[in-house]
Amino acid sequence: MTPVPSDPPTAPGATRLGRMPVALRWLLLAAMSLVFVVLLEQTGLPAALLLGPMLAGILCGLGGARLVLPGLPYRFAQALVGCMVADSLSLPVLQEIAGRWPLFLGGVVSVIAVAMGLGVLLARARILPGTTALWGASPGGASAMTLMSAQYGADQRLVAVMQYTRVLIVASAAAIIARELGAPAGGSAPGTHWFVLPQAVPFVATMALAVGAVWLSEWIRIPSGPLLLPIFIGTALQDAGFMEIDLPPLMLALGYAAIGWGVGLRFDRPVIAHAARALPRVLAMILVLVAICGGLAALLVRFAGIDPLSAYLATSPGGLDTVAVIAASTKVDVAFVMAMQTARAVIVILFGPWITRIAMRWTGHRG
Numbered sequence: 229m230t231p232v233p234s235d236p237p238t239a240p241g242a243t244r245l246g247r248m249p250v251a252l253r254w255l256l257l258a259a260m261s262l263v264f265v266v267l268l269e270q271t272g273l274p275a276a277l278l279l280g281p282m283l284a285g286i287l288c289g290l291g292g293a294r295l296v297l298p299g300l301p302y303r304f305a306q307a308l309v310g311c312m313v314a315d316s317l318s319l320p321v322l323q324e325i326a327g328r329w330p331l332f333l334g335g336v337v338s339v340i341a342v343a344m345g346l347g348v349l350l351a352r353a354r355i356l357p358g359t360t361a362l363w364g365a366s367p368g369g370a371s372a373m374t375l376m377s378a379q380y381g382a383d384q385r386l387v388a389v390m391q392y393t394r395v396l397i398v399a400s401a402a403a404i405i406a407r408e409l410g411a412p413a414g415g416s417a418p419g420t421h422w423f424v425l426p427q428a429v430p431f432v433a434t435m436a437l438a439v440g441a442v443w444l445s446e447w448i449r450i451p452s453g454p455l456l457l458p459i460f461i462g463t464a465l466q467d468a469g470f471m472e473i474d475l476p477p478l479m480l481a482l483g484y485a486a487i488g489w490g491v492g493l494r495f496d497r498p499v500i501a502h503a504a505r506a507l508p509r510v511l512a513m514i515l516v517l518v519a520i521c522g523g524l525a526a527l528l529v530r531f532a533g534i535d536p537l538s539a540y541l542a543t544s545p546g547g548l549d550t551v552a553v554i555a556a557s558t559k560v561d562v563a564f565v566m567a568m569q570t571a572r573a574v575i576v577i578l579f580g581p582w583i584t585r586i587a588m589r590w591t592g593h594r595g
Contacts, residue, residue: 285492314462368576
């Protein structure tokens, strides 16, 4: 969804929340996020540092706060999560995973096929136009799919609602399942020292990697580049001994909050009103997709020996960055989860237009 500037506090039709000074609205959002993080930590949900700000953003958006998170902080937050993932990966692990490429190919293709099949059903039932249904169902990263959809004739607002509603549902379901499977509670490791000072040289190198990834992804127009580039480059440089990744916990927590706000604030009143007619059936489609992906995860557990939580996160059709946060907050095979998620995102980003054109033949729509 293309960000639009916030309306002035005196805009006609603004809610009481929307008439507050902008700085006060951001302060309220931050305070609500902190409250929700504490409450979610008490319930034992992993990734509370992500889910709390996401929930606060949704409530503020629906309450008419009219806030938009600028693109640069959101992309930088994605880059920080990419650095965090790179810190947990190693080339030998990735090489071992590459040796099991049929498993990855089967998992990636299955999730894409299921998602696109449900998009075709939405289009054939005339619930949504063909291109909108297909781009909204694409499991290739919410931000990338929303931005790319407008270039191919889709209604970007409906695509954004479909994509970010799925992110919200998948993130919540994954956190609940992680807790039920015995994952550690909360969004941070036990005994985290929030204000510990980082080592100077590794910290500067990590910031340079994050900033460089944001700049490079803008320069060469790589969808999801701020997240993917630090994973690839950081893993290679750290394994080669050229750098050490060091992220202060407080900075990483702020990155989680920015991603949560970036998702939650998109759920404002005009967008939800625009999607109201199709929303119940879209929700049903998302729940079916999550259930089918859960079935695919069960197959990975049964025939590949993957632990249940790693299998579920690897096949989850949610946002790449949110899954990365949840994976890092729980005891799972992070390399397996991120390799599967990254492979699917890359395939859909590279071949999304071609896959959509093929699927359009089955929707009964033209154009």
